[in-house]
Amino acid sequence: MIYKTVLKKLQLYLKSAFVRNYNVPRRALMYVPGDDSKKIKKSFTLDVDCIALDCEDGVAVNKKKEARETIRSYLDLGKPQRNIEYDLGVRINALDTEYWEEDLESCLSAKYLPDTILIPKVENSDIVRQLSSKIKNLIKTDSTINVIIYIESAKAFLNLVDICQVTESLSKNSKFQHVGLVFGSDDFCANIGATRTESSLEILYARQKLVLVAKAFNLQAIDMVYIKYKDLDGLKQQCEDGMRMGYTGKQVIHPGQVPIVQEAFLPTQLQIEWATGLLKSFHKHQKDGKGAFTYKGTMIDMPTMKQAENIVKLAKLKK
Incomplete structure (x- = not known):
């Protein structure tokens, strides 16, 4: 009897994971400014695992409303079909801003939901509880949505295990599933006063800790941005370093970075x-x-x- 019970749970788990888009690879997580319709259209033609329509850092303060409305207009049309499976997400503004609620309300009331909501600057589990309550109120159907959390400060790293424990617990009876962690290295460096170097030794501990905690909670771990987007050799080296640490993907800020990043995060033989x-x-x-x-x-x-x-x-x- 116990074997049949385990088998049944495993079959249901695999089926639900597929339906939730949980297993979609996110080797390259590419940001696209939400207020730039031309770039959004182009992103849908690219062979990229994950498109993040951005309301946050990629959008000027006086363009926040325009970004929100533009993203909503694309969601109302439905997710463009491609030959490969991919993730379509929306990065909202942080919960300590005046913009996040409108961002969330706009994209979660669209005719078609995005696959994923990306939440920047999560520093404690109270933020997750606030987010969970809001999502539960906004999604009226049986649908669930993926959530990816950004860790970008010293306080966030100190609270990281608690953040993941609470998020995992809330996911069991909520409208969302926690699927990944992102290392926001630039904000982290600014927060602790570190000086950036090409070797990235100054953030080695944080970079490794994020992977460790992500894997403990069976989450995807998405590595830092390589800001020198024209330096493809440097990008490849940083990708390989991240892959050896256990990262499953990397943030991308330019379409030219996508092929190198996605090739680097393919599995070995x-x-x-x-x-x-x-x-x-x-x-x-x-x-x-x-x-x-x-x-x-x-x-x-x-x-x-x-x-x-x-x-x-x-x-x-x-x-």
Whole structure:
């Protein structure tokens, strides 16, 4: 009986994860100013994993209203179809500003919801509770939305585990699912008074801590922006450093960065072989009516299955 129960839970989990768009790769998270219709249209033609229509840093104060209305007009038309699966998100303004509620109300009352809401400058779990309450009131259907949280200050890092624990708990009975963490390195450096260097050693601890906590909560970890957008060699090096740390993707500020970033965050051959073997083993045990099982000496649980599915999905994107 226990095996059948585990198997049923696993099947439901995988099905719901797919429906929620939870497993969509976010190798490149590309920001597009919400007030620039021309750039928004172009972004829909690019082979990029995640498009973040921006109401925050990419938009001037006197253009906030225009950005909100422009994004809403595109959401009302529906998500443009492409040959590849991708994530369409909206980055709202921080919850300590006067703009965030209108940002959220505008995009969540559109005819079609975005896949993801990106929340900058989250410093404590009270912000998450406030956000959760607002989302619950705005989404009137059975739909759920993904949430990605930005960690951008010393206080945020001190509270990071609590933020993720509360968000995970709220996700169970709310209208959203927490799917990722983003390292906001520039704001973090400004907050602690660090001097930026090409090596990024001054933020090594924070960069590694974000990955550690993200993986503890089965979240995607999205690395910092490489601001020298014309330096593609430097971008590639920073991507490879982030990938070796465990990051699953990177923030992008220019379309020219997308191909290098997405290539860098593809899985290795060894990872592909592990994931393919695991899924084959799962299907064999499923056919035999067995739920819990081990693979290469490890007891397999739901997050591990999700990780394997992610790797296989990414492997299909290899040229």
